Amino acid sequence: MGLIDNINKLFDHRIRLGIMSILVVNEDADFNRLKELLDVTDGNLASHLKALEKEDYIHVEKQFIGRKPNTRYIATKKGKQAFSKHIDALEAIIKKGK
Amino acid sequence: MSEQDYLKDISEIKHLMNRSSRFISLSGLSGILAGIYALVGAAIAYFYLLPEDDFVVLHSWNFKMLVVVLIVVAILSIGTAFLLTTRRAKQQHEKIWDATTRRLLLNFLIPLITGGIYILIKINSQHYGLTASLMLIFYGLALVNASKYTIGNVKYLGYVEIAAGLVCAALPGYGFWFWIFGFGIMHIVYGSIMMLQEKKH
Numbered sequence: 001m002g003l004i005d006n007i008n009k010l011f012d013h014r015i016r017l018g019i020m021s022i023l024v025v026n027e028d029a030d031f032n033r034l035k036e037l038l039d040v041t042d043g044n045l046a047s048h049l050k051a052l053e054k055e056d057y058i059h060v061e062k063q064f065i066g067r068k069p070n071t072r073y074i075a076t077k078k079g080k081q082a083f084s085k086h087i088d089a090l091e092a093i094i095k096k097g098k
Numbered sequence: 099m100s101e102q103d104y105l106k107d108i109s110e111i112k113h114l115m116n117r118s119s120r121f122i123s124l125s126g127l128s129g130i131l132a133g134i135y136a137l138v139g140a141a142i143a144y145f146y147l148l149p150e151d152d153f154v155v156l157h158s159w160n161f162k163m164l165v166v167v168l169i170v171v172a173i174l175s176i177g178t179a180f181l182l183t184t185r186r187a188k189q190q191h192e193k194i195w196d197a198t199t200r201r202l203l204l205n206f207l208i209p210l211i212t213g214g215i216y217i218l219i220k221i222n223s224q225h226y227g228l229t230a231s232l233m234l235i236f237y238g239l240a241l242v243n244a245s246k247y248t249i250g251n252v253k254y255l256g257y258v259e260i261a262a263g264l265v266c267a268a269l270p271g272y273g274f275w276f277w278i279f280g281f282g283i284m285h286i287v288y289g290s291i292m293m294l295q296e297k298k299h
Contacts, residue, residue: 017107021114029118033197037118087111090104097101 006089008082010055015040015048020083023058023075031071049073057082119198120248126296128182129289132175136281139171140274148274171281198247206244209236230273234263234280255288 011017018038022029029037035045052058057079061072075083147160147167187194213236217229238259245253259280266276 014107014110017111018114021111022118025115025119029197033118036196037114087108090108093104094101094108 006085006092008086008089010051010057011083011086013048015044016052019045019048019052019073020057020075020079023073024080024083028061028072028074030073034073052079055079055082117192124179124248124252124292125182125186126289126292126294128175128179129285129292131178131289133282133285133287133289135171135174135178136285137278137283139167140278140282142167144274202244202247205247206240208240209243210240212236213239227270227273228267230277231263231266234259234266234276236263237280238263251291252288255284258284 011020015038019034022034022037031045031049034049035042038045049058049060053060056076059074059076061074063070063072143164147163184194213232216236217232220226220232221229238256238261241256241259242253243256245251245256262276262280262284266273266280269276
């Protein structure tokens with residue numbers, strides 16, 4: 001098995017990688033917080049969130065704060081494991097190159 | 099993807115993790131200044147306010163002035179830290195008031211305010227012998243609790259403050275000197291270490 005096999009295709013995109021980076025170190029983050037940190041447009045962020053949700057890497061919680069709808073995103077156990085495996089793979093590749 | 103891309107990924111991950119979960123650290127200079135304010139306050143107390151027979155009478159003028167000195171030291175330290183940190187945040191184009199800051203402040207204030215109220219209750223019932231020890235312990239706990247949300251090694255300062263507070267509790271009568279050690283000297287030492295680290299980067 002080559003080193004490349006452990007690279008997760010889903011994390012091959014800057015925004016999806018960014019979403020997971022934020023969610024593994026925070027209990028949760030809402031849509032606006034992610035948007036602000038990643039500096040992306042609404043539509044763009046939403047589509048990447050959907051992709052991660054479909055893989056069951058993140059969990060979505062909708063609620064109301066007053067009258068405003070608020071959506072919180074939380075990394076699932078599966079998502080955290082996949083992410084740490086991906087990072088290990090990145091590190092292995094970089095180490096090998098040195 | 100090339101190796102360069104992977105390296106870039108890793109640094110991007112690191113950056114986002116830090117920016118989303120940790121507040122930029124307080125500047126070392128604000129630690130040094132806080133220590134100096136504490137030492138000046140302690141000197142004023144020692145030469146002008148503490149009576150010679152080592153006995154502070156509650157509700158006396160001296161006692162009220164001691165409290166005033168304490169409050170002035172606290173306000174000056176917090177004000178300095180706030181000013182220097184906002185200035186640095188502006189230089190690094192980071193926002194000072196966001197979810198991370200709120201969480202940091204909340205986690206810092208819970209032990210601190212608990213301790214503050216506890217000390218006030220104790221003083222009101224004439225138990226002020228352990229005030230210095232309690233201040234050190236609760237301040238240390240506040241630092242350790244907040245350290246999860248900030249870059250830097252503030253938790254070690256917290257451990258030292260807690261240890262100093264516990265030793266202080268075991269040695270009654272030396273509270274004043276432990277207070278000087280914990281709030282004066284340790285702040286200067288910690289601030290200097292931070293400044294050296296800042297220079298390196």
